[in-house]
Amino acid sequence: MQLPSDPMMLLSTVNMKLRDFYSSLDEFCEDMDIDKDELCRKLQDAGFEYNAEQNKFW
DSSP states (O other): OOOOSSSHHHHHHHHHHHHHHOOSSSHHHHTTTTOOHHHHHHHHHTOOOOETTTEEEE
C-alpha cells in the first residue's frame, strides 16, 4: 500500500487503519510491509507520536 506523503493525510490514514483493522502499530507495519521507524519519524517530524495504549498517533 502506498501511504500518503502529506503528514495530515498520513496521520488520518494510519489512525483509521489502526482503529479499524490492527491491534498494534507493529501488526500494521508488518502486514503492510512498512518500515515502522520511518513511519514514526515522518509522523514525529509533523509533531505526532504513537500512543500504544490507545493504539493511535496524536
